[in-house]
Amino acid sequence: MASSPLIFTVRRSQPEFVRPAAPTPREVKLLSDIDDQEGLRFNIPMIFVFRHKSSMTKKDPIKVLRHALSQTLVYYYPLAGRITEGAGGKLMVDCNGEGVMFVEAEADVTLDQFGDSLHPPFPCFQELLNDVEGSEQIIDRPIRLIQVTRFKCGGFMIAISWNHTSGDAAGLKQFMNAWAEMARGAHQPSIQPVWNRELLMARDPPRITCNHREYEQIIPPPNTIKKEDTTSTIVHRSFFFTPAHIAALRCLVPLHLRQCTTFDLITASFWRCRTKALQLEPDEEVRMMCIVNARSRFTTNQQSSLVGYYGNFFAFPAAVTTAGKLCGNPLGYAVELIRKVKVEVTEEYMQSVADLMVIKERCLFTTVGSCIISDQTRAKFTEVNFGWGEAVYGGVAKGGAGPFPGATYIVPHKNVNGEEGLILPICLSSEDMKRFAIELDEMLGSKNHPTMSSSSFIMCAL
Structure with a gap:
């Protein structure tokens, strides 16, 4: 364990919205009655850490990831929308294509300087993911907030604030795999996303049959x-x-x-x-x-x-x-x-x-x-590969x-x-x-x- 905590500075660009690369349906989609329960109405911060890879020296990870994200959102277009609340507190997604918030950042340290701290709790975490405070807000906000931070060594981190009502860990891994596939040159995800939230809607009439x-x-x-x-x-x-x-x-x-x-x-x-x-x-x-x-x-x-x-x-x-x-x-x-x-x-x-x-x-x-x-x-989050190999760490922050x-x-x-x-x-x-x-x-x-x-x-x- 390090004798003193690592302290570093991160310089961020202005946030931008990454939108789907092609036109997507403009519609409203209901979340399931499992999705929109009170206990899931928050954002979870996730971290993915990647080291420098010599064969990728000429490629800028931020440009690659930004472009691949816009392509991925064509298939996962609800994630480019906004959560809204209807009658009785029912949550739904306005698929308006406003986009995912994306922040480019530069850190003044190398990944090696983290030593054995490339895991929770991350040093200076608030520098690695902007706007973490107030993360309980989910209505009419971006469903994904992403910050990609380059390090002096050529490595980088992807930090994601992930709205839990939009999906679970398995769903996030599916999205991350699709994003990584597009970054490696795929024309479409190997697994096509499906909405199908009606599978977990309440019956008519609803009836509680188990002990909860x-x-x-x-x-x-x-x-x-x-x-x-x-x-x-x-x-x-x-x-x-x-x-x-x-x-x-x-x-x-x-x-x-x-x-x-x-x-x-x-x-x-x-x-x-x-x-x-x-x-x-x-x-x-x-x-x-x-x-x-x-x-x-x-x-x-x-x-x-x-x-x-x-x-x-x-x-x-x-x-x-x-x-x-x-x-x-x-x-x-x-x-x-x-x-x-x-x-x-x-x-x-x-x-x-x-x-x-x-x-x-x-x-x-x-x-x-x-x-x-x-x-x-x-979930095996470390297996996510954008072209720079598997992640050194992948999971909750x-x-x-x-x-x-x-x-x-x-x-x-x-x-x-x-x-x-x-x-x-x-x-x-x-x-x-x-x-x-x-x-x-x-x-x-x-x-x-x-x-x-x-x-x-x-x-x-x-």
């Missing part, structure tokens, strides 16, 4: 909000799990659970350590909501309709228990709870969520005592999701030593973060915690 504890509306108990739990004290930190760490966690569960997924192990560990760090009362209810991609859960006759679908197609069922039971039982207790809720997601479950959104007026998911985790390993700090992601990453592992970026208050690190230390049984970065976001030279 992730949407229970709970009033926080009095005197449970700690004074330190404010955004001003939140710090961002990433934890790096090597295969050896995963093996150590696997040894903590009983034999009949040893075949559980790495996602189950990391999720259970995060949930347990975070709950202990928050020092909750034993009878307080806690829940872990697991993002489950439901595309494979639909019947065979629906699968052809899902090829090219880039909207939100996931649920986040909640494993629920009390802080006392979660922290007082072995790790296997949490693993079993997580495994159980993941299998609940079916085609009927997704339809029930869509119906619930209409019946309960697109209510927010439960935030009290909750955390959410998403597995980005299958930080932990948290919009205004909800209790969200995290499992992101594949190779550190500066070439060691492959998984990053878990989280945000907590400074004191809770210290306790979380200690709890994870004890769980792994090691004196040296697999921490990649413990610095919070820092102010940069302007």
Whole structure:
């Protein structure tokens, strides 16, 4: 870990709008009843890092990317439009072709100067993606905000503010692949995008047929909000799990659970350590909501309709228990709870969520005592190749999701030593973060915690 944080200056050009390279339909498209729920009405910052490639020396990545983006938007033309809100809070896309906001930038450092910090939390992140503040605004704003920053070494970063109502991680990867294909000279994407949002519209009449504890509306108990739990004290930190760490966690569960997924192990560990760090009362209810991609859960006759679908197609069922039971039982207790809720997601479950959104007026998911985790390993964002090879890093820029700090992601990453592992970026208050690190230390049984970065976001030279 570096002795002092990297501070650098970025010079930005004036933002411009990149529009589709050819005329596109002017129409209004409804988002699905999964897309427009309250809990997805925010923007997620994503980062893609690419090193210099000698064979591409004569090509300017910004010119290549800008041109390819305009070509890609011919096929993904709704993303060049604007989100509008109709009766009853229903969201839709005005496909007006106004374009994606695009910012060209230059940084006065090399990628090597980042050392082992090419992962969340990124030094001087606010310099790498303009207008991140106020990212909760989604109505009548660009659906994508993109900043491409060149570095002195010839490498570059693509930072994207991605409106979550427009699609999920699988949908974003599909868009990024299409953009990369166009940059490498393709005339059209290999996978044609389809809208098909009617697949996840509420039935008529809507009816809730499944148990959705992730949407229970709970009033926080009095005197449970700690004074330190404010955004001003939140710090961002990433934890790096090597295969050896995963093996150590696997040894903590009983034999009949040893075949559980790495996602189950990391999720259970995060949930347990975070709950202990928050020092909750034993009878307080806690829940872990697991993002489950439901595309494979639909019947065979629906699968052809899902090829090219880039909207939100996931649920986040909640494993629920009390802080006392979660922290007082072995790790296997949490693993079993997580495994159980993941299998609940079916085609009927997704339809029930869509119906619930209409019946309960697109209510927010439960935030009290909750955390959410998403597995980005299958998205394989590092495989996106614009002609400069695979990304050094591809994934979320930080932990948290919009205004909800209790969200995290499992992101594949190779550190500066070439060691492959998984990053878990989280945000907590400074004191809770210290306790979380200690709890994870004890769980792994090691004196040296697999921490990649413990610095919070820092102010940069302007």
